[in-house]
Amino acid sequence: MTTSKANTNTIDRDQESDRIGGQGVLDATELAARVSAGHRLTATEALAVLGTPDEATFALIAAAGTLRRKHFGNSVKVNYLVNLKSGLCPEDCTYCSQRLGSKAEILKYTWLKPEEAVRQAGLGVAGGASRVCMVASGKGPTDRDVDRVATMVEQLKDENPQIEVCACLGILKDGQADRLKAAGVDAYNHNLNTAESLYPEICSTHTFAERVDTVGQAKDAGLSPCSGLIVGMGESLEQLVEAVFALRDLDADSIPVNFLMPFDGTPLAGTWNLTPMACLRILALVRLACPATELRMAAGREIHLRSLQSTALAVANSLFLGDYLTSEGQDARRDLEMISDAGYVVLGREDIDPAQLAARLRHRADEAPAQPEAPGCGSGCGSACGSATQGCGPAGGHGEPVLRRRGAGTPESPNA
Numbered sequence: 374m375t376t377s378k379a380n381t382n383t384i385d386r387d388q389e390s391d392r393i394g395g396q397g398v399l400d401a402t403e404l405a406a407r408v409s410a411g412h413r414l415t416a417t418e419a420l421a422v423l424g425t426p427d428e429a430t431f432a433l434i435a436a437a438g439t440l441r442r443k444h445f446g447n448s449v450k451v452n453y454l455v456n457l458k459s460g461l462c463p464e465d466c467t468y469c470s471q472r473l474g475s476k477a478e479i480l481k482y483t484w485l486k487p488e489e490a491v492r493q494a495g496l497g498v499a500g501g502a503s504r505v506c507m508v509a510s511g512k513g514p515t516d517r518d519v520d521r522v523a524t525m526v527e528q529l530k531d532e533n534p535q536i537e538v539c540a541c542l543g544i545l546k547d548g549q550a551d552r553l554k555a556a557g558v559d560a561y562n563h564n565l566n567t568a569e570s571l572y573p574e575i576c577s578t579h580t581f582a583e584r585v586d587t588v589g590q591a592k593d594a595g596l597s598p599c600s601g602l603i604v605g606m607g608e609s610l611e612q613l614v615e616a617v618f619a620l621r622d623l624d625a626d627s628i629p630v631n632f633l634m635p636f637d638g639t640p641l642a643g644t645w646n647l648t649p650m651a652c653l654r655i656l657a658l659v660r661l662a663c664p665a666t667e668l669r670m671a672a673g674r675e676i677h678l679r680s681l682q683s684t685a686l687a688v689a690n691s692l693f694l695g696d697y698l699t700s701e702g703q704d705a706r707r708d709l710e711m712i713s714d715a716g717y718v719v720l721g722r723e724d725i726d727p728a729q730l731a732a733r734l735r736h737r738a739d740e741a742p743a744q745p746e747a748p749g750c751g752s753g754c755g756s757a758c759g760s761a762t763q764g765c766g767p768a769g770g771h772g773e774p775v776l777r778r779r780g781a782g783t784p785e786s787p788n789a
């Protein structure tokens with residue numbers, strides 16, 4: 374019999390099988406109570422979480438949700454993405470619409486001017502965002518790129534000193550994390566994305582180890598590390614546990630969980646491996662593995678969680694408002710209404726019902742000049758999606774990623 378070790382995935386399956394009920398049926402309430410008391414989730418328990426039957430999944434969410442309430446109360450952290458540079462990436466990440474050789478009809482543009490980046494960010498701030506995530510495609514930044522971002526951050530912070538800025542610029546070279554920190558950047562995002570054992574199938578142009586190294590550099594420079602996942606890429610349940618435990622070992626402050634958006638024109642087009650219930654179990658697993666860490670339900674929540682998005686807030690305490698880097702998200706007003714309907718408040722905006730924030734955005738949108746109706750839209754979904762491509766946006770529930778045609782890189786207002 375092996376001994377379970379706190380810092381490894383080594384497991385004592387006999388002993389743990391007893392703990393989770395002998396038949397592999399999880400006592401989620403008991404497990405959450407032990408985690409709350411300091412227990413470190415084991416691999417056997419993690420697999421039992423993922424193996425929870427659909428009919429027991431809401432009970433799992435309720436149990437894991439006690440940890441979310443303990444550490445984050447009823448607040449939801451709202452984050453807002455600004456894509457500073459889109460497409461044209463030399464890397465070959467199979468899931469990515471911006472990859473080398475991608476045929477996805479995304480917006481492609483080089484660096485936004487600082488004033489435009491700050492304007493875009495301000496629209497998210499008006500929607501309640503307390504963190505702005507400034508993202509650029511590419512393997513990693515040049516020193517000149519770091520200077521560009523530093524200028525943007527200085528301008529953004531002059532106008533919004535209370536806002537956290539997270540940079541997401543790829544793999545960092547020596548000294549770049551320190552320069553970002555000195556420029557006022559608060560956090561750095563670099564996702565591990567998936568298990569190390571699957572990584573060579575997902576990307577051939579950089580390694581899992583390089584990703585781990587960049588998160589370490591950010592941390593060493595005093596930046597708050599943010600690192601997460603893309604689930605639904607064909608990983609096994611064991612690989613999912615491997616990836617979540619790797620994130621736990623990184624000790625990131627925030628973990629975004631993205632649900633694969635299988636864009637046409639990428640190698641993973643047509644890959645639909647997730648159900649709403651499976652998405653809930655994955656989020657519950659991350660909450661149980663990392664009980665006090667910010668857990669963000671990120672890109673793809675609309676098309677994978679569908680009507681269970683607000684249920685997911687019982688374990689996730691963070692989301693992106695509105696659109697994603699190359700695709701449309703749920704209408705920002707619906708995001709805020711969803712937060713309000715489920716009884717949560719927006720972190721940093723506890724003074725106001727999120728539905729009122731949504732109403733202010735609605736008011737602003739009503740005052741804006743009318744946009745021509747998007748071709749192919751008109752399904753009556755009410756999401757104001759403005760989609761110029763594959764029909765209605767995710768809020769319409771059609772289940773396909775819809776390419777972004779508004780916000781940064783376009784003359785249209787962003788969805789914020």
Ligand code: SF4
Nearest residue numbers: 462464466469472510
């Ligand atoms: S994930 Fe980043 S590095 Fe990979 S192809 Fe997309 S933009 Fe490039």
